Amino acid sequence: MGKILNGFLSRLSPTLLALLVASLVIFIAAVDHFIGPEISLGIFYLIPIAITAWYGSLRPAGLLSVLCSILTILIAQQGWQTSTVMLWGGIAHVVFFYVVSGLLVRLKAVLEHEIVLSRTDHLTGLLNRRALFEQMELVFNLARRQRTPLTLVYVDVDKFKQINDTAGHKTGDAVLGAVANSLLAHRRRTDLVGRLGGDEFAVALPDTDHHAARALLTGLNKQIREIQACSDEVTCSVGVATFLAIPNSVTEAISFADACMYEVKQRGGDGISFIVHHRSTRASE
Known part of the structure; x- marks a missing residue:
């Protein structure tokens, strides 16, 4: 299942990938708003953020982290008025999402490097x-x-x-x-x-x-x-x-x-x- 999903996401163009991520964010925000502030679904924003970091880059993943954190605050308050606690909560969300994004980008780079090494003859640089x-x-x-x-x-x-x-x-x-x-x-x-x-x-x-x-x-x-x-x-x-x-x-x-x-x-x-x-x-x- 994982290989099928990875193959599907890898073949998506940047435009289609952006549309998929936007759709996921809108869906999560809509469900979170429907449920109400009693139960927060903010953690589920990690799904579109992780997709952006893995198949895109750190910069758009960071911007998406800020957007998702703002949505989490607004939905939790059911409006634009925020308290200091919610503000700090939003900042914590941004930091958490960004750190996860950075780790995923780094992990992908390490894995790709290891794949190249495993397929390369160390002496000549040719395919092994x-x-x-x-x-x-x-x-x-x-x-x-x-x-x-x-x-x-x-x-x-x-x-x-x-x-x-x-x-x-x-x-x-x-x-x-x-x-x-x-x-x-x-x-x-x-x-x-x-x-x-x-x-x-x-x-x-x-x-x-x-x-x-x-x-x-x-x-x-x-x-x-x-x-x-x-x-x-x-x-x-x-x-x-x-x-x-x-x-x-x-x-x-x-x-x-x-x-x-x-x-x-x-x-x-x-x-x-x-x-x-x-x-x-x-x-x-």
């Missing part, structure tokens, strides 16, 4: 394996529905263990970061780039056939070779699998691209191998 697979599922489903080609690139750093052993893990980490930057340099806005783990990376290229993939990846290995580690150039084995018929799962697609990359490894690495799924043509360079 779990986040990459989740995003690729969406891309694969879209390609399957629209019947568009999709290309998956599997990248493995050659002799990475040797780099770690001879130059140290700090240099190895720097190499992984540089390779990640090279992949990002060849990425379009719609492409997905992630680290599968260790020295392996994957790139999903939506709506991209074999020829477009070749054009996009031109110069990738050359750029990677310019990364210096232990006075030796860094090279990668790259497998590029283009799917005209989208596989049933991301794991299956990864296995095709992995096998394509492994062919480059068997030839000594430092190259790119292309394969078109459901076609016999295969190209290497």
